[in-house]
Amino acid sequence: MAAASEATTVGGNREPSHGLRVFLIWLPLALAADLVIWFVWGPHLPPGTMSSSAASQQFDIKVMAVMAAPVMLFVLVYSGYAMITWRSRDGDDEDGPPLEGNARVQFSWIAITTAIVLSLFVFGTVELITSAGAGAGEGPSPIWKPGGKPLVVQVIAQQWLFTYRYPQYGGFETPDLVLPVGQDIQFNVTSLDVIHSFWAYQLGVKSDANPQVNNIAYTKTLHAGKVTVRCAELCGLWHGAMFDYGRVVSVAAFQSWAHATEARMAKITKLLPPYSTVYSPNEIKGLARFYYDAGLPGAGGGYYGPQYYPNEP
């Protein structure tokens, strides 16, 4: 590549401008690839556009692909060009021309790749902030929050089932995930036993469910539809069966469902522990004492024990 960017004379023959040739081959291919990625492939990239975080992730993937495709194509075009143009021909036993440094090419390569990497770093950071965490769990004290008052949905994972609690509707708990469209959602994700991961695929939300940790993730629903929820953390025998399907529905349909479910579940809601961001064994009435008194301290020998008694409701 050192001598490829300008016309030279080798062995009395005038060499064409290889750099210009490579550029002219690469440019239309790169443009075509980027147009196809953005307009044809892009709208179908996962995880779709059902929520703000999903749409944000799709946009990010499109930008990354548009940035990466020209780089990849340049490597492929140059490799192909080199293999064809500078291949060894029959009867040609001479050494090739000596390779020499080309400061302009080297500087351009370093400058362009550095600019790409740094711009993607800035782009990624901005995307993480402006989409309030991009659908990922931000821990119990999120740095980036959406404006307004989100609908709080607590995701409770246990081996092997997700259940959902709605503290703004009397704290009822249900195996059904139903969300209103056009609404900011705050998922409070926790676990009752081992580590799980709440992955609402079409919403672009994935948040680890850790026992005694409230892992908060935000999104805003944009379109009605079906949501596939899967556990994304290997959690035991029925990990592969730990999935369900949620729904994003109209605001009116959600209100109707929420009030009806609140009334229908009232008899069990009053037996649930008070709504809490986490549920340690001491918040399950009698459980810690039961196991400890039976000589069964549980996980690691200390999951159940007197240390939990004082907070028993």
Add this chain to the structure above:
Amino acid sequence: MSLPARAATLLVAFLAVVGLVVFVVVHILLSEPPTVDFTAGHVAGQPVSMTIMTDPVNDASDHPDWVSYFVKSPQTGKWIHSTIWQLPAHTRINVTAYEFDTCDPLRNQLMGLVTGTIGGVMSVSGEAYGVNGKEISVVNSDTTCGVAHTFTVPGLGLNVPFSGVLYTAKNQCTLGPCGMSFTHTTTTFSFITPGPGEYRWQCFIPCGLATVDGNGHAMSTIGFMTGYLDVVA
């Protein structure tokens, strides 16, 4: 070492590895309890009766101290140590469940709600309630003795919490399958099977005692406190 000796050593080592792989596949990965067939002789449109029991101990496995389900064979009437039950699709299943185990608090009280049964209720008889055939739709496991185990099929939205035997009860079962003379509760309920498919079920009481979060051992082994319904057309 001579060439034949080396070849023989290599062959023996190869066969040992193959044998180990076969053993793991056959005895661990593919080992399952027998499927109990409730479809043989079933007349379409007629309900199927299924009788099960949950025991604190069992004499039918290598783990006698694990809690376990048993199911009564519809062909022989004998108790079978299996949690894989083949049922006809779109059929009413009338279940009678005998509970011989004592009770634990539920980790998630939501599982105290009866769901997915016909009428959304179950009928309970036994000393814990002092009633015979009382229909209830919710159980409070925080009471003295609420729930021993649950029969839960998440894919069907079916959840039935079985009330347990009081800790102070006399004549508790010490060897499963338990005889009816031992103290127990009886729960009956009915549900409709869906279309063909395999539907996993499990107990939602953390009853795999002395394991991580109570969900090891029997809770994580098909044949004890979990299995699947093999619903066929």
